[in-house]
Amino acid sequence: MTSLPWIEPDELWFPPAEEALVDPDGLLAVGGDLSTDRLLLAYRNGIFPWYSDDQPILWWSPDPRCVLIPENIHVSRSLRRTLNQRRFRVTADQCFSRIIRLCASIRAEGTWITDEMIEAYSQLHRMGVAHSIEVWNQDGELAGGMYGVAIGRCFFGESMFSLETNASKVLMVHLAHQLQAWGYEIMDCQVESSHLLSMGAQTVSRAEFLSILKSCIDKKATQSEWTFTWQWPS
Template structure:
């Protein structure tokens, strides 16, 4: 089947309305453009994210169903709580953004990742201007887990996470959920629903429900200090 999407204009960072996204494949909305900070932030503020392979053109998506985690809904199982109490991990924010995104790409391998070198460079730019953030989980001096994503007001758009040790990425998401809520954060967008995300408390939302929540909170300032440099000797 041949699909046709008009390419995005190079001199305009806007996007088509999300209700024009295709049903098959679900959520494909636009093609082309670039990964400039202005275009990326325009996308996230509109409920759109880039997702494409190494040899693909730039593809932009807004699927009909979204995986949303409200911080208070994070489900910490009994086994996870027990593991956390025994853990000696340290959790930091924004200490090693470049390493986190590079590791998220590396663990999937070149055949499975959408986190290309171009994507990494683009999100590092977003990080430098204060829009993209990372969470790091350390075992001593060793980075053993983490996640990264983009802040849009009181919504955090999660992009990817990794673990080198059991539960490390869960610790990262759990701690971030708590701290994000304390600073006034409302929703964590996990993009695509999976059994793993469901087990942690994420719920499927319709695109319309997500877009309404995003528009309601994308301009609300988060309380200053949402991403401190370090939280040492974390315990839940």
């Protein structure tokens, strides 16, 4: 930790993402705060916060980076059958507070989504920058959800949960199709997982990720608002 740059709360800056450590992969800086200005600066530069209650704020930019190009979403035959059954309905920005708190609470291994993080991203939501995606079952009960940050034509997925089988996969398919329709060029998944890779995500080098980010972060997407209800076409 002693060799990492320390950011004072009144200093709005980050070192270049390329200066992140190799071990642990992507750790870039310590300190600062979770003000909206700092979070927006972080995302625009391929950086995100990730830390636990007993740590200072840690800032990361891993290499490689896991990303999903919306049009590359993979729909398996079994998932297609689930989608065609229309067992789930997908919405956006219907209950952001509930989604982020469920993302924080249902992980048995603990969470990095501290109360401070919840308040910071709730403020971004009030600004129209952070968004929730909800999956509802046929009884109108919440079956899964995700929250993330949208800037330009980039969507940065932060956390996702599933309360029913296939709910998170249905969410990913619907979100990818909606992002594609709105002109989004990339969905940042941060760190790879077998689930994300099975859905069509891929890993790219940090340099490639930053290049993609630079090309589309200032482009305007076509949606007028994030509130929507989307159903899989039969």
